[in-house]
Amino acid sequence: MNSDKVLIKMRNLTKIYRIGQNEVRALDGIDLDIRKGEFVSIVGQSGSGKTTLMNIIGCLDTKTSGEYFLNGIDTSKLTDNQLADLRCSEIGFVFQNFNLLQRMTALENVELPMIYKGVPAKERRERAEMLLELVGLKDRMKHRPNELSGGQQQRVAIARALANNPRIILADEPTGNLDSKSGNEIMKIITELNERGNTVVVVTHDPNIAAQAKRIVRIKDGRILGNEVKAQ
C-alpha cells in the first residue's frame, strides 16, 4: 500500500451532536482509507451517518475527535478560510437536489467555483464552456436551471464540481431526484470521470447505485460494517 497515494485517511473518527441533553453519536470510530483513483460508494440507511461522513470528508463539517488527513493535510489544524480553500480546489460536490443558483445561467454556475479561486475571467469562461461540452450541454449554456430538466441540471452540477479540477468528486445521492433513465446517464458520466482518473465517492442508500462503484463501504449506526472490493 503506497501511503502517499492515500487521499483520504480517517482514524477513529467520531462526530457527536448534542441535541438538548442527548448525545447523538453520528459517527463512532470510523477508520477509512481512500486512495487516489478509487471509485467508492458509501451505503447505509438514512440515519446511518453517511451524510455526516460525507460532510466531514468534504470539509463542510468538522469531527469531534479522531484524525482526518486529506491528501496528507491534518484538517483539524486548518482555519475556516483554509477549509474553504480546500473545498474550493480539492473537492467537487454533487448534491441530490443539484444546488444550482437559480438566478444564474448554466455557464455562470460552472464559473462560480473558479471565481472563488481567482481564475481570470477569460480562462474561466473557456474552461466552463469546455466542461459543459464534456457533460453534453453545449447548446444549453445560456439556460437557467429552471429551464433545464433534472438530468440536465445534475450535469451542470457535475461540470461545476469539476471546475477547479479537484482531486475528489463527492456525490451525495446524485440520482435521488432523478428518474431512472436520467439517473443512469448521470451514473455513466460519474463512472467515466473515474475512468479518466478522478477519485469518486458516492453516498447513497440505493444498492443498485452503490453496486456501480469499485468498492462499497457499508455503514450503520455510525460504524463501518464492511468493505467490499469488486473484482475489476
Place this chain on the structure above:
Amino acid sequence: MRYVQALKIAIRSIFSNKLRSFLTMLGIIIGVTAVIALVSIGQGSTKSVTSQIQSMGSNLIMVSVMGRGSQASLTYEQAMTLKDGNYIKAVSPVISSNVTAKYGNNSVDSVMVNGVNSDYQAIRSIQVAEGRFISPMDDEGRNKVAVLGHNVATELFGFTDPVGKTIKLNGQAFTVVGVLALKGSSIAGSDDDAIFIPIKTMFYFDKNKNIRQIYIGASNPDTVEIAKNIINNHLLVVFKGDTSAFRIIDQSQILSTVNSVTTTLSLLLGGIAGISLLVGGIGIMNIMLVSVTERTREIGIRKALGAKKRDILLQFIIESLTLSGLGGILGIIAGYILAVTLGKAMNIDANPTLSTILVSFSFSVLVGLFFGVYPANKAANLNPIEALRYE
C-alpha cells in the same frame, strides 16, 4: 477582481427584484432629497437675507436712545455733533410717525412718515427714481415737501407722475419733490412703504423734537469700529456713563445675528432630514436581513463551492452599498429638482452646492455601510451545512 464580481452579483440581485429594491431605496431617496432641498433652501434664504442686510449700506451704524432718568432723548443739535467729518461722514436723526396720506380721492391709512435730513440718502444708499431727495435747504426752511417710497407713490398716484403734486398728510399739504426707486424689503424696514419729509418740518408736524433714533454713516467699512467707539464715548458723556441709555448696532452685528439664526435653522432642518436618512438605513437593514434569510441556501451553496467568509461578507456589504448609493444618486436628482423649483417659487437662489450634494451622498453611502454590516456578517457566519439544508 473580487470587488467587480461582488458588484455584478449585487446589481443582478437588485435588478432581479426591482419593486422591492426600489421600496428599500425609497427611504434613502426621500432622506437625501429632503437633506438637499432643505439645506439648499436654508442656504438660499440666508444668502438672500444677507444681501438684503448688505443693501442697507455697509457703513451703516444705528443708534437707539433709551434715555436715562429725565433725559430720555437727544436734541437734534446733540445728535448732529456726532458728525466729525473724519470717521463719521453722515448723521441723520429719524423721527417717525404714522399718518393718513391723501391725494385727491386716493387715501392710504397708517403710512410711516420719517423725518430725516439730507444725509439719510447717503447713509441708506437710497436711489431716487424721479425728482430729488430732501435737500439741506428743505430742512433749514422747514419746507413742507415730501419724498415718496415706491409703493406709496403707486398707491396714491397710480400711473400719474407725482412730482410737483400736492398730497395731504393728516390734512396738511405737502409738495411731492421726489419718488424713490423700488428697493425691496429689508431687515431695517422697507423704504418702499414710507414717506420722507425734512426732519425740522417733522418737529412742528409731529410736535416732537425728541431724537431717539439716529442713522449714521461711517467714512468707510474698515473704520466702522472706530466710529462706533467715538459715538459710544460721546454718548457716554451725554448720558453720564450710563451704558444702558443707548444702543449702537452696525450691519455686521445684524449679519452675525441673522447668520447664527439661519445656521441654526439650516442645521435643524438638515438634522430632521438626516433622521429620515437614518430611517431609510433601517429599512435597508430590514430588507437585507430578509434577503439573507431568503438566500440562506444560496449562501450555503457558495460556501460549499469554496467561498470564504469575507467573500460572502463583501457580497452583502456591496449589495447594501449599491442599494444606498443608487438611492443616494436618485435622491440627489430629486433633491436638486425640488430645491431649484422651490427656490424659484420663493424667489431665492436655492441651487444645491457641491458640498451639500457630496455630504448627503456620502452620508447615504455610510448609512448603507453601517446598516449593511450586521446582515452581511450574519450571512458570512452561517454554518454551510445548515445553510444547505435550509428550505
